[in-house]
Amino acid sequence: MNFSICGINFKTSQLPLREKVSFSPGQLATALKIINHEVPNAEAMLLSTCNRTELYLATENIVENHDQMVELLGKTAGVPLNKDDSEHFYFKTGIKAAKHLISVAASLDSMVVGETEILGQVKQAYAAASKAQPGCKFIHRLMNQINRTAKRIHTETDISRGRVSVSSIAVEFARKIFDHLENKTAMIVGAGETSELTMKSLVSKGIKNVIVCNRSPEKGKTLAEHYGGEAIDYDQLDEHLPIVDIVVSSTSAPHCVIKAESIRRAITLRHERPMLLIDIAVPRDIEEEADSLEDVYLYDIDDLQKVATENLKRRKKSVDDAWGIIEEELPAIADAMNS
Missing domain, CATH: 3.40.50.720 (NAD(P)-binding Rossmann-like Domain)
Incomplete structure (x- = not known):
């Protein structure tokens, strides 16, 4: 399947724009229903936290591009997004999209590197996707590998030692x-x-x-x-x-x-x-x-x-070790995506 991600976070935009496309936990089911209506037969997962909103999409034949996915996020949130807004959204496909999801789940892309709350939030997003789309086999296989890799990072590195949130x-x-x-x-x-x-x-x-x-x-x-x-x-x-x-x-x-x-x-x-x-x-x-x-x-x-930026400087070695583990796990992740 074709796997892509489109998102916005604290690195790419200021808070006023992120507010426009944020979703509360209670809004996820409705949001996923809108996405499934707009992109039939797709498997979707929507992650929305105080620092990011990201749409993960797996499709059989349709390869969504940057502008289409930004438009889809805007329609799902019920807000119009103009060209200037669109420039603050990032778009990744294939193994790069999966690698990004791992970095998010392992807190490498967090405002506070080493925090553990984000892994729970990713799991909640997966739970919402599974409930809304009981047959999402691709996302299920991928998330098994994501959770395994995130667990390795938190147990085999010092990234969470003396962590802050x-x-x-x-x-x-x-x-x-x-x-x-x-x-x-x-x-x-x-x-x-x-x-x-x-x-x-x-x-x-x-x-x-x-x-x-x-x-x-x-x-x-x-x-x-x-x-x-x-x-x-x-x-x-x-x-x-x-x-x-x-x-x-x-x-x-x-x-x-x-x-x-x-x-x-x-x-x-x-x-x-x-x-x-x-x-x-x-x-x-x-x-x-x-x-x-x-x-x-x-x-x-x-x-x-x-x-949080000062926190990242103190954790540089642990971050490097974590990226090393991700590189080790990428072949297994690619197999999960292609099986």
């Missing part, structure tokens, strides 16, 4: 803004995996007062109780902002959940005490106008890239 980098921002975290209050908006990892990092660095705000009260309560925090509903978010020093938001909402006006009111009541806002979501959760407010420090996912 997007969530731990977010906590480092907090330590730069505040001299001491012990007497600060943090609010986590969204109770997903990234939020929980951020919660864990905050507590490990001394935060004792934690509030969890989540659309699902039950899930928010479970996370809050685990770390000795308080759970609140979304409609209580604004009234709690004045007592919060740190807000970490990572929801899958398609729109902003924290308005600049809400932050302005909170800052007024805080009497010039600084507030740190860390927006890990794509699309963004916090209105960017909040960044212009006095005593407000707003960072989004692109701002975390600067810290």
Whole structure:
């Protein structure tokens, strides 16, 4: 089968464009249905994280090109993409596409090299593809090899030793803004995996007062109780902002959940005490106008890239070792693609 990938990530574009073609986990089934309608008899897998959106496509006869796949992604997301937008998308075919997928699954193409969350996200994308397309034999064979190679990289190299994640980098921002975290209050908006990892990092660095705000009260309560925090509903978010020093938001909402006006009111009541806002979501959760407010420090996912670049420099040898393992596994991957 012909295998190709078209995508956009933090290296090729800024956050506003990535937001246009992002998909929440709950949107994947519908997105795959649209893709299968547009390209009949194809096997598709869609990966969408805070740092990338990538469409993987296996077809019998049709070899999709760059422009066609960009158009397909735009149609799937329900947004028009112009020629300038298209230039930010990359396109690979055959073994190069498979090699790219391995680099993604093994975190070699991540903002934070060595993080392990991306492998779980790739597996979730595969699970969604398998559920939507029960007969996707090509993707099944390929993913078996991808998982095997990623596992080798994480076990045979030091790439994950002393690793950091997007969530731990977010906590480092907090330590730069505040001299001491012990007497600060943090609010986590969204109770997903990234939020929980951020919660864990905050507590490990001394935060004792934690509030969890989540659309699902039950899930928010479970996370809050685990770390000795308080759970609140979304409609209580604004009234709690004045007592919060740190807000970490990572929801899958398609729109902003924290308005600049809400932050302005909170800052007024805080009497010039600084507030740190860390927006890990794509699309963004916090209105960017909040960044212009006095005593407000707003960072989004692109701002975390600067810290991640230093992380990559420290892991150069492990990265080289990982690429060596990929080269060793390429013949088996090619066999899986051609069988």
